[in-house]
Each structure stands twice: as structure tokens, then as C-alpha cells.
Amino acid sequence: MSIKEIQEEIIEEFAMFDDWMQKYDYLIELSKDIPLISEEYRLNQNLIKGCQSKVWLHSTAIDGKVIYTADSDAIITKGIAALLIRVLSEQKAKDILENEMYFIDAIGLKEHLSMTRSNGLVSMIKQMKFYALAFQAK
Amino acid sequence: MTDIVLNIRDQFPILHQKVHGHPLIYFDNAATSQKPLKVINAISEYYLQGNSNIHRGAHYLSNQATEKYEKSREAVRRLINAESTEEIILTKGTTESINLVASCLSQFLFQPGDEILISGLEHHANIVPWQIAVEQKGALIKVIPILDSGELDLVAFKNLLSPKTKLLALSHISNALGTINPVEEMIALAKEKGALVLIDGAQSAPHMLVDVQALDCDFFCFSAHKIYGPTGIGVLYGKKAQLEKMPPYQSGGEMIKEVTFKGTTFNDLPYKFEAGTPNIAGGIGLLAAIEFMEEVGIDHIARREAELLAYATKKLKELEGIQFVGEAKEKAAVISFLVDGIHPSDLGSVLDKLGIAVRTGHHCAQPIMDRFEIPGTVRASFAVYNTENEIDMFIEGIEKVKKMFG
Structure with a gap:
């Protein structure tokens, strides 16, 4: 599926929920299935520091596609990270760089992207795109 | 709710709203x-009817605004019992007040090998300005554990004090943990060694009677926005003798007496430290905030907050895993806490969805979090308008979160 198609699919899934608690319950579920970063990459250098929670991110490129793995010490953050990986992992670097992550706003998680003292998701998206850029340049 | 609590809540329109479908609990x-x-x-009336630049004299509006702004300075003097309004510098807030002192003192006070004593409980605003000040002068920072x-640790504090201690910079109350430091005793000990003392009163001015003369500190700082006033204005109290020794901080209008291209003479206290057109609306808002605190009664505020703290502590203790x-x-x-197995940011995110505003994270006091080896805490902090009923809802919220993440 394309990045756009996956985003649409996520928006559709979230449309089923009536309230916040259901959305958060779903994020908690998603957090359990995150493509987990392997222990050897769970290093400070792979840490994306936000004010509130830690996010570790790793990437490799296989057959021209970028594969991401991650983890977080906060569960909601981890759930959102799992969504980002679902959208961007196994895509071509070029597509990762060209697509906007509009689903976050559409499913009502924009506040988790707030630029100031939030949980590092802005930095996480930036870092994912940065890795894609690095692979593209190779 | 008692009448007095209801009356006070009526004066805060912002509290009567829903957030994510729930009544706001702030x-x-x-x-x-x-x-x-x-x-x-007071602020809107100033802009509607009274806006004018101050200390420029020549017309009605300017005179009115000047009078109100200076009335604010007098109200601050009264609030903290300073000897004179010359000792009350109006700044942007606590952070600027500390920066002003650090910057001015570093120009003449600190020598290589001198020591500045701070505590492990400090907000970043009472750490970083001193780091910059000592870096320029080859002095050292020592930290009370x-x-x-x-x-x-008062034993360690006494051992750290020495004739090399030029300054003690200490919070009156820790913003992250709520600890009230025994500042009177600590100031007296520091003075015995000849050190100057700056007290960061950002968290004490809102909650207790402060008497700078009784404390005998050289500097005391706080922000209007934590005492029911507007953002962007705060206070630096300094003993006149110390302020007179200090060079100006910033330069421009207001702070000068006479300017020629050969040189400039600086204005008298407190204006020497107030360059440029000040935050006039802020000053007028600060005046109203102090009047509000006096009307409610600072002793009432302190008593009410102590009740809320005791009630919330008891209720939290009844929960498991706190x-x-x-x-x-x-x-x-102030209650800083963690719930077993739940990240503070997760707890904060869900409470927010229940209309409950708490702070999560390191509270701009990272060294404290390192000391306790935790990523951060959830902090609930109360004011005079909060209620026991709100605390009950907060406890229910935590129980809900525990179920979700359990």
C-alpha cells in the first residue's frame, strides 16, 4: 500500500471511535505490536529526546526500502510511534520524503505534535525523514 | 462548597468551562x-481608557498611568514588607530578576576561586544564570544535596559554607517537589560567612506571607503570573545598599538621568534597572493581583491550600502504587508523584482528556529528576480556588488510568 493509502486506512479505523478513551485504548493496543528496536540499537545515540518521554528509533534500508524499528518508555507515545512506522516503514525513501503526515491531525492527535514540551513526535518524524534522506543520498 | 470558596471561584471565569467535555480542573x-x-x-480598562507612556509627565493620561504603575510598586513593597520602593525593581519575571543579579554581580563581585552556593532543588532559572556568571569569572558553583x-541536607550545607562563599542562591519553595526550605536559618548561616543571599520566591510569594526584612535576604524574586497576576512582569527586591553597588543591567530610556555624547549619568533607584518603556499594563495587573490577594487574605490562601494539600495527600495514599x-x-x-508502571506522560495525557490539567515531566528541574533517578513526575499544584470535589475527580481519573494501563 502507498503511504497515502495507509494514512487513509488509519483515519478510517479511528473514525469508529466515539471518544478519547477508546482512541487511547486503541493506541495502547497498537503499542504492543510496535516493530521493536532490537536491544543492540537501544542506545543513547538512537534516542530522540522529547521533554516527556524517550523514543528510540533505528532504520535500515533493504532493497531500496527503509525499515524502521522503535520503542518508547511511554505507552501512548509508543502507540503513535507504531502508527508512524506502519505508515512509513517499508516505503521508498523518495516517497517518505514527499508525503505529508496528515493522518495525525485527522485522527485528532495533533496536540501530541505540539512543538514545545511535547513528547518528541515532531522530532521523530523529522528523524524518520532524515534517515530516508540519508539512504536516498547513498 | 462553602460560600467563600464559591465567591472566590466566581471571580475566575476561566474555571467555568468544559475541556474535552469535562468540567475543567486546573x-x-x-x-x-x-x-x-x-x-x-484592570488590564482591559487600562487599554480602553488609560493607555499612555509613563514617567513622561506632560499630560493627564500619562500622569494617571504613572500614578497607577507606581502604586503597583508600592503594593509590592507592602506585600513583601520591603523598606522602600527604591528597592523594588519591576522586571519581566523571576527569570529576568535572577539574570539581572547574576549579570550585574559577575561584573564586580566574583573572583577566580569564589564559590556560589545553590541547592539541588533549584529551577533551571536559578542554575543557568549562575553557571554563565561563574564561567566568565573563574568562580565555582557548589550544590547543596x-x-x-x-x-x-543542612549538615552538608553548613560544611559547604566557607569564606569563599560569595553568594547563596536558594529557592524558598521547590517548584518540583513543594519543599519549603528553612530559608531564615540558611540565610543567617550564609550571612555569618559574609555571603550575599538571593531567594527565588516564585513559589512562595503566591502561598505565604513573605517579609524580606525579617528574612534579611539581599535579593528576593518572584513573578506576577503565579500570584494571580499577568505574565511578563515580575519583581526583583534588592537591599538598597546592594542595588546601589551594582552597575546598570540594560541601558536605554528611563534608566538615565542625563545623556550627552561624552557620557551618561544613570537614574536613581529603582529606575536605574528599568531601561525602556516598562510593561505598564502588566504593572497595573500586578497591582490588581496584589489587591486581590489582600482582599482574600494571604492567611486564608495559605490555610485553604494547606487543607487541599492534606486532603489530596490522604486520598492519594489510599490508592495503591503511588x-x-x-x-x-x-x-x-504541590504534590509530585508517580504511579507504578505508568509513565508520567501517559498519565498526564489521559487526565487531560478528562479535563484535568496537571504538569508532567521534569518541571524545569532536571537535576532533581536525576537525583531521584526518575524520568519525571506528575505534579498537581493547588490554588485557593481549587476544591476537595476536584480532588475527588482527580483521584477517580487516576483510578481510570490505572485500569487502562494495568
């Missing part, structure tokens, strides 16, 4: 307090 008062109508009206209770961070005997209405 427990982030240590970050900033809400503003009563008296303050909001924290005990497991969240109180300062880890209190900081359990000092003397504590302001």
Missing part, C-alpha cells in the same frame, strides 16, 4: 495561576 497552579476578573478588568525526603517524590515535613500545596 491543578497546574505552580506553573501559572489563573487570573481573577479584577486583574482582567537533597535528602530522600526532598529536604535539603510513589510520592518529595515528602518534606514543610511543604507547599
